Amino acid sequence: MTVPREVPLPTALADATEKLDGTGRVVVVELGAGGITTYRLDRDDVGFLRCRGRNVPWPVLLGGRTSWDSGDAEGERAVLRAAGDLSGAVVFFVCPLPDGSPTDTAIAWLRKARPEARIYTADAVVVADLIRAAMANDPLRWPYDLVLLRAHPDGRLELTAEQLFPFGARRGKLVRRELRCEPSDAKGVAFAVVSWQDRDPVLVSIQAARVPAGRHELTAELRRPGLVRMSIRGVPELTEDERDWAELVSAVPLRLASPSGPMHLICAVETCGAPAKVEERLGRIRQMITTLSSELPDRLDVSLVAYGAHSYDARDPDPPIDVAAWTASPVRALESLRRLEDAGADARGYPDAARLEDMLAEVDRRLGSAATGRTALLTVGERPPHPPRVESEILPCPARHDWSQLLRRLENRPGMTLGAICDRPGERAGRAWSRLGGGAPAHLEAVDVRTLAARMGLRRPPDQLIPFPLTVD
Amino acid sequence: MHPDPGSARPSHNIAMWGAPGSGKTTLLASLSIALMRRRGPWKIIGADDPSAEFLEEKSLTLSRGEFPQATLDMESYRWVLVGEPKAPERRRGRLFGGPPKAAPAPRVGISLLDPPGGLYGDRGSVSATDQKELLDNLVQSRGIVFLFDPIREFDNGDAFDYLYRALVQLAKQILAGDDHGDGKLPHSLAVCITKFDDRRVLQTAERDGLLTVDPDDPHGFPRVEPEDAARLFHRLCEVSRSGNADLVVNALDQYFREDRIRFFVTSSIGFYLDPERNVFDARDFQNMVPNVTGNQQGLKAGASKFRIRGRVHPINVMEPMVWLGEQFYNSQPNNGTI
Numbered sequence: 001m002t003v004p005r006e007v008p009l010p011t012a013l014a015d016a017t018e019k020l021d022g023t024g025r026v027v028v029v030e031l032g033a034g035g036i037t038t039y040r041l042d043r044d045d046v047g048f049l050r051c052r053g054r055n056v057p058w059p060v061l062l063g064g065r066t067s068w069d070s071g072d073a074e075g076e077r078a079v080l081r082a083a084g085d086l087s088g089a090v091v092f093f094v095c096p097l098p099d100g101s102p103t104d105t106a107i108a109w110l111r112k113a114r115p116e117a118r119i120y121t122a123d124a125v126v127v128a129d130l131i132r133a134a135m136a137n138d139p140l141r142w143p144y145d146l147v148l149l150r151a152h153p154d155g156r157l158e159l160t161a162e163q164l165f166p167f168g169a170r171r172g173k174l175v176r177r178e179l180r181c182e183p184s185d186a187k188g189v190a191f192a193v194v195s196w197q198d199r200d201p202v203l204v205s206i207q208a209a210r211v212p213a214g215r216h217e218l219t220a221e222l223r224r225p226g227l228v229r230m231s232i233r234g235v236p237e238l239t240e241d242e243r244d245w246a247e248l249v250s251a252v253p254l255r256l257a258s259p260s261g262p263m264h265l266i267c268a269v270e271t272c273g274a275p276a277k278v279e280e281r282l283g284r285i286r287q288m289i290t291t292l293s294s295e296l297p298d299r300l301d302v303s304l305v306a307y308g309a310h311s312y313d314a315r316d317p318d319p320p321i322d323v324a325a326w327t328a329s330p331v332r333a334l335e336s337l338r339r340l341e342d343a344g345a346d347a348r349g350y351p352d353a354a355r356l357e358d359m360l361a362e363v364d365r366r367l368g369s370a371a372t373g374r375t376a377l378l379t380v381g382e383r384p385p386h387p388p389r390v391e392s393e394i395l396p397c398p399a400r401h402d403w404s405q406l407l408r409r410l411e412n413r414p415g416m417t418l419g420a421i422c423d424r425p426g427e428r429a430g431r432a433w434s435r436l437g438g439g440a441p442a443h444l445e446a447v448d449v450r451t452l453a454a455r456m457g458l459r460r461p462p463d464q465l466i467p468f469p470l471t472v473d
Numbered sequence: 474m475h476p477d478p479g480s481a482r483p484s485h486n487i488a489m490w491g492a493p494g495s496g497k498t499t500l501l502a503s504l505s506i507a508l509m510r511r512r513g514p515w516k517i518i519g520a521d522d523p524s525a526e527f528l529e530e531k532s533l534t535l536s537r538g539e540f541p542q543a544t545l546d547m548e549s550y551r552w553v554l555v556g557e558p559k560a561p562e563r564r565r566g567r568l569f570g571g572p573p574k575a576a577p578a579p580r581v582g583i584s585l586l587d588p589p590g591g592l593y594g595d596r597g598s599v600s601a602t603d604q605k606e607l608l609d610n611l612v613q614s615r616g617i618v619f620l621f622d623p624i625r626e627f628d629n630g631d632a633f634d635y636l637y638r639a640l641v642q643l644a645k646q647i648l649a650g651d652d653h654g655d656g657k658l659p660h661s662l663a664v665c666i667t668k669f670d671d672r673r674v675l676q677t678a679e680r681d682g683l684l685t686v687d688p689d690d691p692h693g694f695p696r697v698e699p700e701d702a703a704r705l706f707h708r709l710c711e712v713s714r715s716g717n718a719d720l721v722v723n724a725l726d727q728y729f730r731e732d733r734i735r736f737f738v739t740s741s742i743g744f745y746l747d748p749e750r751n752v753f754d755a756r757d758f759q760n761m762v763p764n765v766t767g768n769q770q771g772l773k774a775g776a777s778k779f780r781i782r783g784r785v786h787p788i789n790v791m792e793p794m795v796w797l798g799e800q801f802y803n804s805q806p807n808n809g810t811i
Contacts, residue, residue: 312762312782314748351763389756390672395782396757 009094009120010130016090017041017049017134025089029110030127031103032094035061036082039131040089045197047141048204048226051131056082058102068105076109083110091117094127136224139168140195144204144228146220147192148179149470151256153374153415155457159252160471161194161201164220164228173222181211182256182466190241190248190467191218193228204228206248208241213460214297215472243467251467257460261473262299263374264327265292265458266363270354270381271322271346272308277423278345280444281380284421286337287449288378293330295459302333303366306340307359309349310386312395316348321355321362353394356385356432357403364406367413374415376456379436380444382423407435419456421447487583487797488611491620492635496667496741500620500790501550502531502541503741507787515795517583520551528552535742535785540777549610552583554798579802583794611643616661616797621721623677623709624668633717633724640728661733661800662725663793666706669697669740670760670788677712678705678738693753694744694788702736733800737793743786760785 007015016026020043028039035057044050061078062068068075091114095107107119145161152158164175181189188208194201207230221229230238241248267285271278285304292300306322324336356379363377385403389396397403410416420437422429423444433441442452453459460466489497505528508517519525527550531541556579611617619636626632647658668674675695678684683705684695697705710719725734744753745760762782 314783390759393672395759395762398757400756 009092010133012118013092013130014134014137016092017138020049022047026092027084027086027089028092028094028127028131029083029086030094031106032127034058036079036106037127038082038084039127040084041131041135043141045202047195049135049138051135053128054082054084061106062102067102070105070108072105075105079106079109080113083113086114086117093117093119095119095121136171138225139170140165140222140225141167142195142197143167144169144222145194145196145201146177146179146218147190147194147201147468149252149256149466149468150473151261151470153261155256157252157254157256157466159249159468162471164193165222169222171222171224175220177218177220178215178472179218179469180215180472181213181469182460183213183464184210184467185251185465186210187241187243189469190243191230191238191469192241192245192248193220203245206241206243206245207238208243209235209238211235211469213295215299216469218469248467251465253464253466256466256470257454257457257464261374262301263292263296263376263458264301264303264372265289266303266305266375266377267333268305268307268359268363268377268379268381269340270308270356270379270383271306271340271343272349272354273345273382273423275345275347277382277444279341281421281423282337282341284380284444284447284449285378286334286341288453289330289333289337291449292453292458295453300330301327302330303327303363304333304336304340305359305363307355307381308346309351309354309383310395310398311349312398318355318358318398321358323362323366326366350386350395352383353386354381354383355397356381356383356436357388357397357401357406358399360385360403360406360410361399361401364409367410371414374417375413376417376419376458377410377436378419378421378456379433380421382444384430385432403432404435407432411435417456417458419452421452486610486614487616487618487794488607488614489618489620490611490636490639491618491667492622492625492629492632494625495620495622497620498531498541499535499741500618500665500667500739501527502535503785503787503790504528504794505532506535506785507790510787511791513791514557515554515791517552517554520553524550524552535781538781538783540779540781542777553580554583554794555580579798583798608639608642608646611639611660612646614660615801616663618663618665618793618797620665620667621706621709622667623674624671626709627673627712630717633720636721637724640724644728655730657730657733658728660729661797662729662735663797664706664725664734664736665739665789665793666702666709666736667739667741669738670742670744670758672759674709674738675758677708681705681708692746692751692786694786695753696788697738699735699737702738705738706736735793735796737789737796739787739789739793741785741787741790742781743788745783746786748783 013026013028020026020041022043024042026041028041030037030039035055037053037055039051039053041049041051061075061082063074063078093107093110095103111117111119143163144165146164147159147161150158150160162177164177165173188210190206190208192206193204195204196202204226205228209232211232212235216232216235219231223229232238265288267288269281269285289302303326304324306324311318324340325333328336359379367375384394386394386397388400388402411418418436418438420433420441421444422433422437422441424430424433425443426434426437426440429437429441438456450459454461489501491497505517508515517528519528527548534541558578621632643658648656666674675684678695678697681704683697683701685698686693686695707722710722742760744758746752747754747757760782761779764778764780
């Protein structure tokens with residue numbers, strides 16, 4: 001490989017390095033004031049341009065003499081040793097000082113060894129800077145990806161990667177990526193950049209920062225191959241992560257307790273009965289919405305459904321189920337909740353059961369048959385539903401809604417989670433409330449909303465820490 | 474409805490008999506409604522002002538969907554059950570004697586002593602005067618309406634207590650002499666199995682295959698034929714909480730003539746009918762709605778724990794009275810007034 005003499009050194013060097021493949025080399029031999037310095041450039045396994053330098057000062061080369069004769073075989077060997085193996089490489093000789101000093105003799109010997117190499121003579125050229133620039137401007141030989149976790153609908157976590165910089169990207173390239181972070185340990189969330197060798201990822205860098213849980217925008221800048229600077233607004237500067245890859249990967253839980261993606265929380269509340277109880281039920285719902293809205297920012301939709309008692313009085317027909325909010329923002333849902341709080345308890349109607357079955361029918365109808373992603377139904381109340389037909393002391397639902405069948409439909413919905421808070425303790429809650437509570441309803445007087453939310457998979461349990469950022473689906 | 478009492482002075486009383494909560498007051502209130510619903514030949518009128526007011530007040534209460542308050546004091550009512558006059562009949566020997574004379578309308582005098590349920594059973598809480606009045610009433614009666622509440626019997630199992638104590642007293646007064654050679658009380662006894670509208674009673678009858686439907690009934694209400702009512706009574710006695718209900722059956726057999734006992738499966742309020750469909754729906758027929766929860770939270774003083782859900786459709790409330798009246802009427806063939 002020859003380099004046309006007329007091409008300036010920076011251009012020729014950049015051209016040569018850019019064309020380097022996985023087996024070639026570029027060698028720059030600088031004969032400067034400090035001796036002979038050899039820069040050997042090649043690419044590593046992931047195509048990253050690397051450079052190794054070696055300097056042999058003139059006094060060492062000359063061995064106590066002040067100059068060489070052209071026939072000084074020992075001096076020639078010393079010079080060639082200093083230049084190193086030049087076979088198969090693109091070679092540049094750079095001579096800033098053509099002043100008859102040992103440089104002339106040394107360059108002659110080198111030219112004899114590699115007559116095709118080009119000699120550049122230039123004052124004030126700092127070869128190290130040229131090489132640094134060439135390396136920095138070197139385009140990516142392989143794409144750079146950011147390591148992320150993808151949470152499947154069932155909460156299962158999978159390591160994945162999303163491209164940051166494509167093949168051929170050069171320094172200064174700026175990209176932005178939306179991602180989501182879950183709570184992490186004290187060392188923070190690891191932002192790992194990988195390249196690829198065949199199909200295997202090769203780690204380029206890992207940086208970490210304490211990032212608040214939630215959705216963020218990551219800005220990544222390719223400073224040079226092998227160096228990516230990342231930043232997140234509102235987050236302190238990312239620093240190099242000392243954890244090794246194996247440690248990070250082993251810290252990833254099998255499942256995410258707070259799965260990714262949007263969450264639709266349906267709060268159904270029984271508004272009949274004792275005013276104090278109704279107030280407490282609404283208070284629990286307020287707690288739940290407030291808690292989740294801070295833990296699931298930007299991805300929580302809330303529906304609020306209120307139901308009372310059947311009247312069984314032709315003069316006072318049952319009103320429609322009160323859907324105070326449907327797929328509303330948490331703020332909007334809390335406003336609707338305020339309306340229910342102001343209205344208070346409804347003392348009218350059948351005292352021994354509530355229109356739970358009508359509520360289930362309304363929720364089922366509104367959810368429809370299409371897939372709706374992750375949905376959680378939280379029911380808060382006490383009374384049993386009305387049966388669809390005479391089967392107990394409780395009068396049948398006038399609309400003949402079958403609570404058991406409706407509940408089965410909801411239970412079988414993909415992505416559906418059930419939870420309940422019952423005025424009565426679990427052992428006295430009854431069959432319907434056990435099912436509404438996914439097996440065990442929480443007791444109104446003792447419920448811890450955060451624990452219930454974690455049990456329902458709506459929030460991360462306190463001990464679950466996620467070391468990598470997550471994809472935003 | 475204030476008839477001339479003098480024209481219909483009853484010569485026989487019908488005594489109501491049953492445990493507290495067995496529905497005596499409600500049955501009386503539903504009687505008027507039943508007669509109007511039936512559009513039959515019989516109507517009931519009060520024989521005095523208190524009786525007429527009672528009839529009016531309790532009937533209106535019931536038709537408003539409320540249960541009348543239970544009897545707290547001994548109350549006595551006199552009513553007259555008035556039928557339609559019989560068509561004139563020709564008699565031999567009157568061929569030339571002018572137009573035939575119409576037979577007078579049958580008038581069955583009914584004097585109901587409506588005691589609080591406790592009077593028959595719990596002697597400790599009742600004054601001696603009331604006890605005597607009640608016993609006298611039973612002695613003077615020739616008809617007894619005995620209300621058997623199968624739900625109460627299932628829960629409390631005390632029907633025999635209420636029956637037996639009174640029977641012993643009654644027998645002591647009536648059978649001590651030699652007037653009744655067969656050793657049986659002279660009364661006709663209408664045993665009313667109440668609360669047919671209750672799920673458990675209806676389902677018991679259904680399980681035993683005792684339900685029929687009158688094809689002419691536009692509402693399609695289920696019913697138990699008179700000949701099957703005794704069987705349902707026995708069946709309900711079997712599930713008594715105390716296990717003594719079989720003694721009720723034995724006591725009735727022991728003290729009353731078989732041909733003077735009849736069983737009626739009754740309901741004062743009847744089954745619920747959906748106003749739009751207006752036919753009996755086996756999936757939803759309960760006509761009684763609780764006003765409050767079991768712990769009675771929020772129940773106003775004097776208010777009933779239950780209200781009536783829809784219209785009142787009394788079942789077999791009139792029939793026991795008519796049957797008793799006919800028993801008296803048949804025993805005195807020459808007079809339309811008993």
